[in-house]
Amino acid sequence: MSEKNPEVRTRVVHVSAASRSYDVHVGAGVLGEVGAIARAAAGGSRCCVITETNVGPLYADAVEASLAAAGYGVAERLTFPAGEEHKTLATLGALLEGLAERELTRDDVVVALGGGVTGDMGGLAAALYLRGVRVVQVPTSLLAMVDSSVGGKTAVDLAAGKNLVGAFWQPAAVVADVRCLLTVPRDLLVDSVGEVVKHAVLADPALLGDLTGRPLVAGEPDEARLVDVVAKNVSIKRDVVDADERESGIRQTLNLGHTIGHAIEAASGFALGHGSCVAAGLSVVARASARAGWCPDDVADAIVRCVAAQGLPTGTDVPLDELMRYVAHDKKRHDDSVNLVVPERLGAARVRRVPLVDLGALVAHDLEGADL
Ligand code: GLY
Secondary structure (H helix, E strand, C coil), X not given: CCCCCCCCCCEEEEEECCCCEEEEEEECCCHHHHHXXXXXXXXXXXXXXXXXXXXXXXXXXXXXXHHHHCCCEECCCEEECCCHXXXXXXXXXXXXXXXXXXXXXXXXEEEEEECHHHHHHHHHHHHHHHHCCEEEEEECCHHHHHHHCCCCEEEEEECCEEEEEEEECCCCEEEEEHHXXXXXXXXXXXXXXXXXXXXXXXXXXXXXXXXXXXXXXCCCCCHHHHHHHHHHHHHHHHHHHHHCCCCCCHHXXXXXXXXXXXXXXXXXXXXXXXXXXXXXXHHHHHHHHHHHCCCCXXXXXXXXXXXXXXXXXXXXXXXXXXXHHHHHCCCCEECCEEEEEEEEECCEEEEEEEEHHHHHHHXXXXXXXXXX
């Protein structure tokens, strides 16, 4: 196992969601601390690591050694096939059967080790098994570190759409080791930066400026900067989740860029990465907002410049009628309107109820004018 980098201070971000408080530990080389962190946060005597076929071989031995060193009896790990196409009720059922076969009790702990799919499914298995056991999230992708491992959303997909079955189940702790990002393929890492830019637009103009001047994925990996950026993103998400765990208000702003982004993603048959689609959706909605007078032009310009600097798309070539067909299927649709998150200034966004026909007209303008 790679040693902790003593020159990079581990950051601890405390989350106080309505249903549970916990710490998110962000560091470089901190996988070896998962056991001690789980022991302090979750207690229990046995644990089981849930992971997938790509991540398990890289990190599960190290995590299990750390759990054993902290005094846990470590049950045989549960590994499912990697990929969103396996985020199903069938895989969830197999995980639940696996926990039962290993005779985990309500005092024991599930450790979800992997990217967003693993966090979603491991978290949901923990929420359901014996009506709820503690889960420690160990995200290994940038998307999972800055977004899905924090805030307690867990889910699987149905044939009718993504994340249609799930639960809010907050973890007992989160351990994010940025060194795991060094094994992530570059294009996947760049893709995830879409959500980082979104957080910066929502709450941290200084971070937006910093990312524009120095793209996150460029040159040699800088562990200290990665820890800093991940911790800032976790703090931004924490502030939102603390205020509105169950998405009845401000948490909806985390969907900035997602209405158009999800439509682009669905139109691509999910071949385009989620973060790239969010980045494109963010750019489209920023320009549309400037055109509608909901935000100043320079706000939209700053957002699009930051997206472009990361090497992410700032528009889409999906035809308007197809795009709007997918938007019309959005979960946030109400009758003939959609709840659209729009930037107001750098560091602030709001939800607007926008008639689909008006959104179509704004986006039509954008698709004509965009430099694709
Ligand atoms: N990813 C959006 C949320 O957690 O609410």
